[in-house]
Amino acid sequence: MSRSGLLCLLDRSRAAGITSSMGGIKTLAMVLAPFAAQAQAQPLSEAFASCAGRYSAELEHAWLLNDDRSVEFEHRLHQFADLVKATALQGDLRNLLNLRIETKLAHAGLLTQATFATDTELSDWAEARAASAINFCADFLLDS
Secondary structure: OOHHHHHHHHHHHHHOOOOOOHHHHHHHHHHHHHHHHHHHHOOHHHHHHHHHHHHHHHHHHHHHOOOOOHHHHHHHHHHHHHHHHHHOOHHHHHHHHHHHHHHHHHHHHHHHHHHHOOOHHHHHHHHHHHHHHHHHHHOOOOOO
16 A cells, blocks of 8 residues: 555545544554555465465365365465455456465465475575465454
8 A cells, every 4th residue: 555545545535533542643654554565566366365375275285185274265265265256356366366375385385385394494494485475365254
């Protein structure tokens, strides 16, 4: 979100009486801050498509390892698929599906390295990178 977009949001919030005090402005800024940098670089529909791809990879990896978290991953995958449908523009669906598939393959590669790599340094890096990516996605959801 651009600085002007954030200021516009703050002005709308003030007009609605949401941020009548400095504390309200700080609260609003704290809520929006984690998403501001990502939103500038990537529209929400693309972020949601990437997250759907990541959770798809997590789900398949959980099935492979007989991990009980597969139910949670499947639920979150469906949540992100719904978010993609809700935020996508009509002509973007094909590109978003492509992004979802590319992200799934990349995330699956990280999970494979994290689980099966014999090089501990590479394995630790892949595990941390995959966890960071999935945590970014989890932060979008209210139930996380």
